[in-house]
Amino acid sequence: MIKKYDRATLVKAIWLSVILHIGMVAILITGDFTSETKLKKNTSLAQEVKPIQATVVDAEKLQKAINKIKKQKSDDKAADKRRLQNIEKRASDAKKRRAREEARIKKLEKQRKQKEQEKIRADKAAKESTAKAATAEKVRKQKEQEQQKSEDAAAQARSKRLKAEAAAKKSDDLRRKQLAERQRKEKAAADKAVLEKQLAEQMAVEMATRDKARKQQMMTEVQRFGALITSMIDQRMIKDRSTMEGKSCKLTISLAPSGNVQFVTNGSGDRVVCDAAKKAIYKAGILPVSKDPEVFKEMSKIDVSVVPAF
Numbered sequence: 369m370i371k372k373y374d375r376a377t378l379v380k381a382i383w384l385s386v387i388l389h390i391g392m393v394a395i396l397i398t399g400d401f402t403s404e405t406k407l408k409k410n411t412s413l414a415q416e417v418k419p420i421q422a423t424v425v426d427a428e429k430l431q432k433a434i435n436k437i438k439k440q441k442s443d444d445k446a447a448d449k450r451r452l453q454n455i456e457k458r459a460s461d462a463k464k465r466r467a468r469e470e471a472r473i474k475k476l477e478k479q480r481k482q483k484e485q486e487k488i489r490a491d492k493a494a495k496e497s498t499a500k501a502a503t504a505e506k507v508r509k510q511k512e513q514e515q516q517k518s519e520d521a522a523a524q525a526r527s528k529r530l531k532a533e534a535a536a537k538k539s540d541d542l543r544r545k546q547l548a549e550r551q552r553k554e555k556a557a558a559d560k561a562v563l564e565k566q567l568a569e570q571m572a573v574e575m576a577t578r579d580k581a582r583k584q585q586m587m588t589e590v591q592r593f594g595a596l597i598t599s600m601i602d603q604r605m606i607k608d609r610s611t612m613e614g615k616s617c618k619l620t621i622s623l624a625p626s627g628n629v630q631f632v633t634n635g636s637g638d639r640v641v642c643d644a645a646k647k648a649i650y651k652a653g654i655l656p657v658s659k660d661p662e663v664f665k666e667m668s669k670i671d672v673s674v675v676p677a678f
Contacts, residue, residue: 582662589663590670596656597621598672605648607676608640616675617642621649623668627657635671645674 617637622630632646649655658664 586660586663586666589658589660590667593656593658593663593667594670594672597670598674600652600655601645601648601672601674602677604652605644605674605676607644607678609678611640612638612644612676613678615641616673617645618671618673619645619649620669620671621655623655623657623664623670625657625661625664627654629653629655637674641674641676644676 615638618635619642620633620635622632624630629649629652632649634642634646657667
């Protein structure tokens, strides 16, 4: 296991290395300029050209040295970083291994406890099963004894029952004969009732068919007279294509048995068409009606739809 203070120790070592490199650079710079100053004091103006060239050469070397130091420092920093990452990775791997080991141990402990509980439950179940088996055996023996007693009692009861059945058989035969006769009479009465019901239903169906045919005939007659009345209204009404074309009106006409118009009620539709139709109806005075009282009853108040034809 890696201690937490290893990272701080590495950081301190890196800073110490940087400070040492900076000190070396400072010493190099100070030594170069001191030699150059002494050289300038002891030479003439004509001889100062060469020291200047030497200074340039020394500065380049110095820069190269500085660059080398910087590169070395960068390489050292990168190496330290890699070492630090390697240490952290080993610590992380160790932590993961420790966690896996702890989880494995925990799982094994859990399995052990489960097995102990299962063994306890199995032992308990075995004891209960043994106790139940003993109880069941005791109950079985009691039932065998009770069954034997029951069989003896049943044998006695069977003997009595056979005697009673033999005695009751004669009475039962008579009862069955009487029942058969009663059922025969009831069936005959039921068959008669069914036949009468069927005849009544046939008559009702026939009457309903007749009534339906009659009603259909009456409605056909009402429709026929309605068409005649609508045609008469169309012939007698004053029509104007510009105001009536494509329009209609529904009216309710109350008629007397003689065909006389009693009154006309507006339904729905165009007002101009309705007014013209009402005038035509009142102008006619008498409209065609059926002489059949039942048909007239259906058309005493007849609805008509007026659509002007042009």
